[in-house]
Amino acid sequence: MAKIDDVARHAGVAPSTVSYVLSGKRAISEETRQRVLKSIQVLGYQPHAGARALASNRSNVLALFVPLRTGMHVPVIMQFAISVVTAARQFEHDVLLLTADEGVKGLERVAGTSLVDALIVMDVELHDPRLPVLRALKRPSVLIGVPDDAEGLHCIDLDxxxxxxxxxxxxxxxxxxxxxxxxxxxxxxxxxxxxxxxxxxxxxxxxxxxxxxxxxxxxxxxxxxxxxxxxxxxxxxxxxxxxxxxxxxxxxxxxxxxxxxxxxxxxxxxxxxxxxxxxxxxxxxxxxxxxxPAEEIGRMAVQAVMGLLNHPENDPNGAPTLVQPQLTVRDSTAKPRP
Structure with missing residues (x-):
């Protein structure tokens, strides 16, 4: 199995340069970066996930908060969860699914550790008590749902x-x-x-x-x-x-x-x-x-939270992203009897 030193020799660079290409922590010329990436591909080098996470100071995990409260229809909720998991893998992230209704304490508990890079929050109430905590957290977050006051938050949902x-x-x-x-x-x-x-x-x-x-x-x-x-x-x-x-x-x-x-x-x-x-x-x-549109919204939420994670300077402006509804006419509607 190829090691980082093998990649360095093949590409004609120092092992530290290979590490910088993988972590993105230091600027590398495009020519050198492409040479390193080609060597990685030729040799079949697989960076160790833990080492890559340490190098980038990330866990490569997103937290998905889905409190399973009374009145929720779990099959539809799970469609959102599956979409988030699938989209996260495209960004080489896994998903930590949290279903306990812990409210503010749950957010603070998870965000206060190095377990996750960012948060996606569902079952949003109009006057959700979690909002002040989300605004104060240093970790990026996206809501699937829209509260009355979305200022300082990134929200996505069906309109x-x-x-x-x-x-x-x-x-x-x-x-x-x-x-x-x-x-x-x-x-x-x-x-x-x-x-x-x-x-x-x-x-x-x-x-x-x-x-x-x-x-x-x-x-x-x-x-x-x-x-x-x-x-x-x-x-x-x-x-x-x-x-x-x-x-x-x-x-x-x-x-x-x-x-x-x-x-x-x-x-x-x-x-x-x-x-x-x-x-x-x-x-x-x-x-x-x-x-x-659970699949579309889940995918959009992951794309949004990864955008915030990679570009923290892009603060949300409070304007929610709303997917417009599509009504499909089938056989169950007709003009009323005269």
């Missing part, structure tokens, strides 16, 4: 307000005048979790703009919760002609409950969901939906 508006506008364009949002579990709204609150606000604001009668109904993420909300809707709003579902676990129970109540989709009731595409196309009829 959930625009997603809620897109769902309502699609239904209003079809002629629906009474629409309901079957939303996330109550505790998600109680925590003022950003994605759920923003989607509800976008939906409600669009309804007012389009003169559509609209209500929002938090829903427990269980078949019983779905059946209860559907019964309530049909009892209180017999003129209901459309629903938006933003609660992945109850999409199928909601459809079943409406079918059991004699409401056929889309003849009697149009349905739009905010959910992964694989769920939207799995059910019958296929659901008009706004997809959750």
């Amino acid at each position: 959930f307000a625009a997603a809620g508006a897109a769902c309502l506008d699609h239904l209003a364009d079809l002629g629906h005048r009474r629409v309901a949002l079957i939303g996330s579990p109550p505790e998600v709204y109680e925590r003022e979790t950003g994605f759920a609150t923003r989607l509800s606000t976008g939906f409600t604001d669009a309804a007012a703009r389009r003169s559509v009668a609209a209500t929002t109904h938090p829903c427990e993420a269980t078949p019983v919760g779905a059946k209860t909300v559907v019964a309530q809707l049909l009892d209180e709003h017999p003129d209901l002609t459309a629903v938006v579902v933003h609660n992945e676990p109850v999409v199928e129970p909601v459809l079943r409950s409406f079918a059991e109540a004699g409401r056929e989709v889309p003849a009697d009731l149009s349905v739009v969901a905010v959910c992964p595409d694989e769920l939207a196309v799995r059910v019958t009829p296929g659901l008009t939906s706004v997809a959750i």
Whole structure:
């Protein structure tokens, strides 16, 4: 197995020059750098990961904070986590996944060690108590989510307000005048979790703009919760002609409950969901939906945090990066009956 001295002899440079090329800690001419890299490739030299980390004063590990709180839909959360892990490997970084709900103490505990180079934080609340700590930390951080005050933070997320508006506008364009949002579990709204609150606000604001009668109904993420909300809707709003579902676990129970109540989709009731595409196309009829771009957002978060890590002078300006929603029309929406 080739050693660093072998690479140095092959390239005609000192071993320290090879180390500087690998670590980037000292400027090396481009001609010399390319000669060293070619020798590394020819000899098949593999730098020791620990030595490389010491040389660069980095651990080559990112921390991903995903507190598994009540009301969260783990399969979708894991799509984000998998995307972060995959993207991190492209930067030769591993990911330390932290799922305990430790709040501020968890951030301080991890950031106060040399375990990780940077942090990615999920499940962001509008008034998240972790924000002052994130602003004060010396390690780069990126939020997947947007709080009310993003000043001094780098935030990336789907534009959930625009997603809620897109769902309502699609239904209003079809002629629906009474629409309901079957939303996330109550505790998600109680925590003022950003994605759920923003989607509800976008939906409600669009309804007012389009003169559509609209209500929002938090829903427990269980078949019983779905059946209860559907019964309530049909009892209180017999003129209901459309629903938006933003609660992945109850999409199928909601459809079943409406079918059991004699409401056929889309003849009697149009349905739009905010959910992964694989769920939207799995059910019958296929659901008009706004997809959750977990892969794209996870990749963007890693790219952003690596950019901050490599260029710390690029301070975030507080303007969040929002992915615009894409609504795909399928067979679950139609004009209401005359």
